[in-house]
Amino acid sequence: MASPIAAWRRFLARPNDDRVKTLGIAFLVAFCAALLVSTASVLLKPRQQAHIEAARQAQLDRMLDTLPGLRDLMLEAGVDALQTRLVNLETGSFATGIDPATFDPRAAAQDPATSIDLPPEADIAGLKRRATLAPVYLLESDGELKVIVLPVEGAGYQSTIRAYLALEADLNTIAALTIYEQGDTPGLGARITEPAWAALWPGKQIADETGEVVISVVRGQATTPYEVDGIAGATRTSNGVHNMLRFWLGPYGYGPFLETLKAEGL
Amino acid sequence: MSLLRHVTAPLIANNPVTLQILGICSALAVTTSLATALTMSIALTAVLCASAAIISAIRNHIPASIRLIVQITIVAALVVVIDEFLKAYAFEISGRLSIFVGLIVTNCLVLGRAEGFAMHNPVLPSVLDGLGNGLGYSLILLVVGAIRELLGAGTLFGQSVLRTTAEGGWFEPLGLMALAPSAFFILGLLVWAIRSWWTVQNEAPDFALRTAPEAPRQ
Numbered sequence: 001m002a003s004p005i006a007a008w009r010r011f012l013a014r015p016n017d018d019r020v021k022t023l024g025i026a027f028l029v030a031f032c033a034a035l036l037v038s039t040a041s042v043l044l045k046p047r048q049q050a051h052i053e054a055a056r057q058a059q060l061d062r063m064l065d066t067l068p069g070l071r072d073l074m075l076e077a078g079v080d081a082l083q084t085r086l087v088n089l090e091t092g093s094f095a096t097g098i099d100p101a102t103f104d105p106r107a108a109a110q111d112p113a114t115s116i117d118l119p120p121e122a123d124i125a126g127l128k129r130r131a132t133l134a135p136v137y138l139l140e141s142d143g144e145l146k147v148i149v150l151p152v153e154g155a156g157y158q159s160t161i162r163a164y165l166a167l168e169a170d171l172n173t174i175a176a177l178t179i180y181e182q183g184d185t186p187g188l189g190a191r192i193t194e195p196a197w198a199a200l201w202p203g204k205q206i207a208d209e210t211g212e213v214v215i216s217v218v219r220g221q222a223t224t225p226y227e228v229d230g231i232a233g234a235t236r237t238s239n240g241v242h243n244m245l246r247f248w249l250g251p252y253g254y255g256p257f258l259e260t261l262k263a264e265g266l
Numbered sequence: 267m268s269l270l271r272h273v274t275a276p277l278i279a280n281n282p283v284t285l286q287i288l289g290i291c292s293a294l295a296v297t298t299s300l301a302t303a304l305t306m307s308i309a310l311t312a313v314l315c316a317s318a319a320i321i322s323a324i325r326n327h328i329p330a331s332i333r334l335i336v337q338i339t340i341v342a343a344l345v346v347v348i349d350e351f352l353k354a355y356a357f358e359i360s361g362r363l364s365i366f367v368g369l370i371v372t373n374c375l376v377l378g379r380a381e382g383f384a385m386h387n388p389v390l391p392s393v394l395d396g397l398g399n400g401l402g403y404s405l406i407l408l409v410v411g412a413i414r415e416l417l418g419a420g421t422l423f424g425q426s427v428l429r430t431t432a433e434g435g436w437f438e439p440l441g442l443m444a445l446a447p448s449a450f451f452i453l454g455l456l457v458w459a460i461r462s463w464w465t466v467q468n469e470a471p472d473f474a475l476r477t478a479p480e481a482p483r484q
Contacts, residue, residue, distance in 0.1 A: 033343035
């Protein structure tokens, strides 16, 4: 039996245009490259994830700064960040037993075990799948809800729009809508990220007296407290935001959860 | 001394960007500010040195029929690793560089040095050649980046140098400098300046201009 070292020497001694050597070298180079890349990726993943999380947190913080009086409320309550809780969207109640810090909504929405297929007629936001759990961020003081922030997402014109919808304690008045991720046309659809458009949202009502969700993004001038001006020249992006809110406030979104919260409190 | 030449020659006399006109795409895209230009320069120099070392070390065993694929695989693996490092340790800048770090794979400069130099030379000269070319590329990127950031935003490395009118100063930023064409202009002016100084770099015209024969007189 030849020792492995001798076999290795024989392999290297083969002529370079030999078929075995060509295949061997190709395999070895690919193997080493794959090993290098996966090692780096696995080792650096936690650090990268921390940066992504921090970036999202910063976005949330910026939104909180735009809510009038919220910082004072937080000071009063003695907290410096909102509380994160997981909501079971099927039952409409808070989910227990899972640490919100380790929950990854995007991964959960991809995994068949933690998400559901949306029926096409209900899927107005163009999501196809939706995770069964969703994180919400809330501020309470003395057991009373002050503000709640719901992450929402939906298809825009050529990208997925992701946003935070902040509701006041009555769960019907919008405190703010902040788009934190979108890739629609710069100068047209992308104007949904501009402060001027975000400023249209505070004070708008989600549902009318009968409890039906009627919040709309309309063409032209908004006339009722349930309407927000769309962006001229970006009808599909405006419709995307409209559908996104209708979906997430509806029966397949946070609808059941908001009902439970209204009825039972925290 | 002769080894050191590998490092100094590509700085200006044989600069990869201004003489060989390689790596122009990234030179346009990442030079809007000095910080991105510097990060890109470091990333490219690191990839260039490492790929030169690895390829030169195994050069005698790379079958000629698959040598380009082997080189690209090695370069691509290194680029992914650098990209992962940037995402982990320089998150904000890696977001601004977006896909351009990944596109180092397709930078002609890296493959050019691997195929043109590292395949035929021992490890040490190859690494030094990679370092020299990386520094030559960096030098041009930093010059272009400095000019564009200074004239386009009145800052250098994000520090205010020329107070802009928006801040109550006198300087009106040139919007053109934020756009890619300005990098072409600056690069063109640099090439012109360098070739006026080192006339050796002027190439002989491929074709002589022919003047039309004078029209026959009636």
